[in-house]
Amino acid sequence: MQTAATVRAACRTGRHTGPTPGLAAGFVQANLVMLPKDWAFDFLLFCQRNPKPCPLLDVTDAGDPEPKHAAPGADLRTDLPAYRVWKNGELVAEPTDVRDVWRADLVSFLIGCSFTFEAALIERGLPVRHVEQNRNVPMYRTNLPCRPAGRFRGPLVVSMRPMTPAQAVEATRVCDGFPLAHGAPIHFGDPTAIGIPDIHRPDYGEAVDVRAGEVPVFWACGVTPQAALAEARPPFAITHKPGHMFLTELRDHQMKG
Numbered sequence: 001m002q003t004a005a006t007v008r009a010a011c012r013t014g015r016h017t018g019p020t021p022g023l024a025a026g027f028v029q030a031n032l033v034m035l036p037k038d039w040a041f042d043f044l045l046f047c048q049r050n051p052k053p054c055p056l057l058d059v060t061d062a063g064d065p066e067p068k069h070a071a072p073g074a075d076l077r078t079d080l081p082a083y084r085v086w087k088n089g090e091l092v093a094e095p096t097d098v099r100d101v102w103r104a105d106l107v108s109f110l111i112g113c114s115f116t117f118e119a120a121l122i123e124r125g126l127p128v129r130h131v132e133q134n135r136n137v138p139m140y141r142t143n144l145p146c147r148p149a150g151r152f153r154g155p156l157v158v159s160m161r162p163m164t165p166a167q168a169v170e171a172t173r174v175c176d177g178f179p180l181a182h183g184a185p186i187h188f189g190d191p192t193a194i195g196i197p198d199i200h201r202p203d204y205g206e207a208v209d210v211r212a213g214e215v216p217v218f219w220a221c222g223v224t225p226q227a228a229l230a231e232a233r234p235p236f237a238i239t240h241k242p243g244h245m246f247l248t249e250l251r252d253h254q255m256k257g
Contacts, residue, residue, distance in 0.1 A: 003027065004071065004247035006234070008079040017096050019136040019205075019243040021128075025119045025250050028181070029059050029245035030070065030110040030120040032080060033229075034098075037062040040107040042150030046228060047109065049147040051227040053156055053224035055112035055180045057250065063104040070248040074120030076108050077225035082241035084226070089233030093169050094229045111222045113245050114159050120174050126167050129208040135241035137161075138202035139221050143195025144186075146224060154228035158186065158218040160199070162210040169215045175219070180255040192249050205244040 002028035020029055030180035035043055040062070047054035058070040065076045077099045085093040085101055095101075114137075118128045130137045136161045144156040163171060168188045176184040191199045199216050200207045204223055210216060223242045240246065 004249055006039060007247040008071070008074055011081045011096075012078045012171040013101055014096060020081060020245045021115050021118065021137060021243065022131045022245065023193055024247050026250060028057070028070075028248045028250035029113040029115040030242040030248050031077060031113055032246050033109045033111065033225050034076070034194070035109075035113070035234060036103070036236060037105045037107055038232045039151070043109065043154055043225070046146070046149035046152040046225070047111065049149050050224070052182060052186065053146065053220040053222060055182065056109065057112055057180065057248065060108040062107050065102065066107065067108065067110055067248070070110050071246070071249055072249070076246065077102050078246040080240050080244060080246050082244040084239045086229055086234070086237040086239065089230045089237055101235055101238070103236065108211045110246060110248065111225065112145050112180040112182060112255065113222050113244060114219045115251055116183045117175050117178040119252060120169055120178070124170065124174060126171055126174070127161070127163055130206070133208055135208055136205040138207055139223050139242055140191070140196045141203045141206035146228065150234045151234075152228045154224070154231045156186075157203070157221045157224040157227050158194070159205075160202070160216045160218050160219040162208065163188075163217050164213050165215060168215065171217060177257045182220045182222070185217050185219050189215050191216055191218075194218065251255070
């Protein structure tokens with residue numbers, strides 16, 4: 001049986017470098033942001049003011065790569081399948097290990113992920129198209145602004161799963177019980193209403209099929225901080241590569257309200 005620990009081990013040894021949807025069902029997946037200590041308070045405030053896209057699961061001490069609450073014994077420098085390295089708000093690298101760029105002043109934030117509630121959707125017979133098609137979830141920048149905090153501001157980023165209107169209503173009921181995994185959808189139907197010009201051209205991830213009778217259903221997404229990083233332009237930051245999450249030891253039922 002695949003567990004969070006076996007996925008982390010596969011990431012650590014380079015045996016898994018791809019997206020993580022559908023892996024280690026029942027274990028909570030998390031987005032990652034690492035920032036210098038003198039930027040950490042502003043980002044913490046940004047998360048508190050924007051809990052829908054940025055539900056905090058764990059925060060480390062400066063210089064400590066071990067998320068002691070979410071996954072004791074894990075190493076955030078090696079245990080994700082792929083990372084992004086940022087300098088002055090610009091993406092400069094996408095490595096599979098960040099030990100060589102690690103700094104002793106970095107504070108790590110783990111943020112809830114919508115992959116967490118997908119097992120509950122599947123259990124109820126609701127479609128999760130990117131899992132069905134073995135693709136990374138499609139994600140889009142919107143025209144909806146986040147609440148600014150200190151040096152951080154930017155647009156809400158959303159993930160999308162196509163469903164029929166009736167399925168979208170049922171998915172709303174299911175996901176409303178997972179506030180630490182972005183909760184209920186924020187929109188379904190016309191993507192242009194939230195500033196998405198082409199549903200077939202996501203800003204992150206991969207496009208999926210939207211079938212006859214279905215509408216796109218959008219959830220707040222933990223890639224939102226990466227859009228905020230690009231605007232705030234901190235001198236250095238590390239994040240997960242979109243769709244390539246950290247597998248925690250937390251369980252899905254712990255994310256319910």
